[in-house]
Each structure stands twice: as structure tokens, then as C-alpha cells.
Amino acid sequence: DAKTTQPPSMDCAEGRAANLPCNHSTISGNEYVYWYRQIHSQGPQYIIHGLKNNETNEMASLIITEDRKSSTLILPHATLRDTAVYYCIVRVEGYSTLTFGKGTMLLVSP
Amino acid sequence: GAVVSQHPSRVICKSGTSVKIECRSLDFQATTMFWYRQFPKKSLMLMATSNEGSKATYEQGVEKDKFLINHASLTLSTLTVTSAHPEDSSFYICSARSLRLAGKADTQYFGPGTRLTVL
Numbered sequence A: 001d002a003k004t005t006q007p008p009s010m011d012c013a014e015g016r017a018a019n020l021p022c023n024h025s026t027i028s029g030n031e032y033v034y035w036y037r038q039i040h041s042q043g044p045q046y047i048i049h050g051l052k053n054n055e056t057n058e059m060a061s062l063i064i065t066e067d068r069k070s071s072t073l074i075l076p077h078a079t080l081r082d083t084a085v086y087y088c089i090v091r092v093e094g095y096s097t098l099t100f101g102k103g104t105m106l107l108v109s110p
Numbered sequence B: 001g002a003v004v005s006q007h008p009s010r011v012i013c014k015s016g017t018s019v020k021i022e023c024r025s026l027d028f029q030a031t032t033m034f035w036y037r038q039f040p041k042k043s044l045m046l047m048a049t050s051n052e053g054s055k056a057t058y059e060q061g062v063e064k065d066k067f068l069i070n071h072a073s074l075t076l077s078t079l080t081v082t083s084a085h086p087e088d089s090s091f092y093i094c095s096a097r098s099l100r101l102a103g104k105a106d107t108q109y110f111g112p113g114t115r116l117t118v119l
Helices: none
Strands: A009-013 A018-023 A031-038 A045-050 A061-064 A070-075 A084-092 A104-109 B004-007 B010-013 B019-025 B032-038 B045-051 B067-073 B076-081 B090-097 B108-110 B114-118
Touching (some): A009 A018, A018 A084, A045 A070, A070 A084, B004 B090, B019 B114, B032 B067, B045 B067
Antiparallel strands (some): A018 A070, A031 A045, A031 A084, B090 B108
């Protein structure tokens, strides 16, 4: 799997949008971008994934650049409960392993 | 939908004993299950992958005789830590994947984790 680069930490004010970047400059054409988050002492939670089109669901939006070398996860109205480590992972769909990097620790403050 | 449970959530045991952790997919059939381990302030590390009815595939450096994995049905996998030692103390997390979930094929869903402390 291609590797990803994320900032180690970010801060966000409650109610504001949180924009979490991820660089994946060596991504291959058949690799998807997945986002998970892990709240302290819990298992990771699936957020969203995409190949090249922007995606939106009830949790977040995923914006993938046209060259697919980077992406941004957007939490439109961050709450205190969104404080967690966010992982950006690229993998080929159908390939079993999710490999976790260090992720971004997002701290949402009042 | 796509809920994965683990039991127990927390276990404390004496050194030398064995501990079994259960992982269940509650509302879908998991064709593949994964076991991860996470040490404090570290990321998740994959230990092994198991497909229903077949032997687990272990990652390099993970002792298969120490971490016994059984995936006997499409909704249940177990991890047994045999002859546990203090260095086995960790957060163990299972994950399940199904190719049959409509609209969410190939997505992995994670359990809440089991905190193991070996005294």
C-alpha cells in the first residue's frame, strides 16, 4: 500500500469545520482513500472512503484532488465528541489489510 | 448496521494463564476477520488475518502458538493469548469485513477493543 502523510495534531473550535489533510503522493490508480477515527480507548470507527470523486455521508465529506495525490476530510460542524485520532489509509479494494499510520490527533475545544 | 462486538472489554489475569477474547459480527456475516494490537500511544498493529473455516495468517513476528485464532463461523472469531506474560498487556482490537454488505463492500468494521492486563 502507498504511504500517507498527516499532520500529527490539529485544533478546531467547536461548531467550526475541521479540515484534515492527507498526502498520498505515491497512490496507485486502483487504490482507494479510507478515513477512520479512533476515540480514546475505543476501536477505530469507519468514516468514509473514495476513489477519485468527492464523497459525502452523514459523518463527513471527502475531497480528493484531481491528481489524487492528496485529500481532505471535512467535518462540517465539529463537536467535542469529534476529538479523536483520524487515520487516512490508502489501499486496494479487495486487498485485506488496513495498515494504520500515526494519524492526526484532532482536538475540538469549546 | 455493521456492528462488531468484543468480549470481554477488560480482563486482568495472572502471568502464565490463558485468556480468550471473543469477536462477533452482530448483523452481518464476516468473511474475513482481523486481530490488531495497540500499545499505549502507538498505532494499531495487525497481528493476523483469518478467513472462516481456514487457518489464520499471522504477520511477521507474531507467534502463532502464543496467539491462537479460531474463526469457526461467519460471525465469531476468538483470540486466545496462551501463557500470558506482562509484556502481552495491550489493547486488542478485532475487525470484520464482508464482501456481501450491499453498498459497503470491502469496508472493515472494528470492535470496541479488549484491554488485557497481565500481572
